[in-house]
Every structure is written in C-alpha cells, then in structure tokens.
Amino acid sequence: MSGDRLSSEVYSLLDDEYARAILTSTNTTAKSAKELSEECNASLPTIYRRTERLxxxxxxxxxxxxxxxGHHYSxxxxxxxxxxIELEDDELKLGIEKQQPKNMADRFTDIWDQI
Structure with a gap:
C-alpha cells in the first residue's frame, strides 16, 4: 500500500468507531471475532470487515x-x-509506530502450550 493510500486508510479507520473499539479491545489481549463482536456490540460481518482493513x-x-x-480459530x-500527525511543508505527515509481533519460535511455543 502506498504512503498516501495508507495514510488515507488509517485516517478513515480512526474515524470508525468499530475500528477504534477493536484496537483498544485488543491492545493487551488477543481476542476472537466472537469476543470482539460482543464487546463492540457489532455483527460478525462488521468485525471481519474492520479486522481485514486493520x-x-x-x-x-x-x-x-x-x-x-483440536480445532483452530483466529x-x-x-x-x-x-x-x-505532523504538519510539515504544508502537508500532513502520518507516523505509525507498531508493536513488534512475536517471533515464530515464541508463537510456536504458545501453540504448543495450548495442546
């Protein structure tokens, strides 16, 4: 996704109450779509659309x-x-700092611990 398109999409998502609710709800704990649906008072299709965009x-x-x-879920x-958001040279600049995802070994350990 190009920088301008990404910025526009992020601005749009931040204006969406469900996207904001999903981000705040999953800040400290991973949640299923069903859990998010209940917490955000939104239908599952709405949750899936927002999670895909996020x-x-x-x-x-x-x-x-x-x-x-033995079954799996997301x-x-x-x-x-x-x-x-900074105003620089008559242009808004969006900066996004992301949390580092777990590495593959840590994710495998988490899955193994669930078995």
Whole structure:
C-alpha cells in the first residue's frame, strides 16, 4: 500500500468507531471475532470487515489458536503503539509506530502450550 493510500486508510479507520473499539479491545489481549463482536456490540460481518482493513494497514495481526478439541480459530491483537500527525511543508505527515509481533519460535511455543 502506498504512503498516501495508507495514510488515507488509517485516517478513515480512526474515524470508525468499530475500528477504534477493536484496537483498544485488543491492545493487551488477543481476542476472537466472537469476543470482539460482543464487546463492540457489532455483527460478525462488521468485525471481519474492520479486522481485514486493520490488518491491511498493519495495525492489527491475526493469530491462530487451538481449542481443546483440536480445532483452530483466529484471534486478533493490536500492533499499533503510537500514531503521530505532523504538519510539515504544508502537508500532513502520518507516523505509525507498531508493536513488534512475536517471533515464530515464541508463537510456536504458545501453540504448543495450548495442546
């Protein structure tokens, strides 16, 4: 995604109450779409649309977790740490600082611990 298009998409997402609710809800704990639907008082299709847009912008990550019955499901975790907006040379500049995702070894350990 180009810089201008990314900036426009992020501005649009920040104006959306569901996208903001998803980001704040997943800041400290990864949550499933069902959990987000209940917490945000939104339908599952609304949650899936917003999570897809947030993932595309790099503000949210999707992880796979295992249930006790061996099936798996997706959970979402915010990657956003800080957004800054600066006015420079008569132009708004958007800066996005993201939290570092877990490395593959840590994610494998988390999955293994759930088994």
């Amino acid at each position: 993932i595309d912008c790099g503000l949210l990550e999707e992880r796979t977790e295992l249930r006790g019955d 959970v979402y975790k915010a990657r956003l740490k800080r957004i800054t």
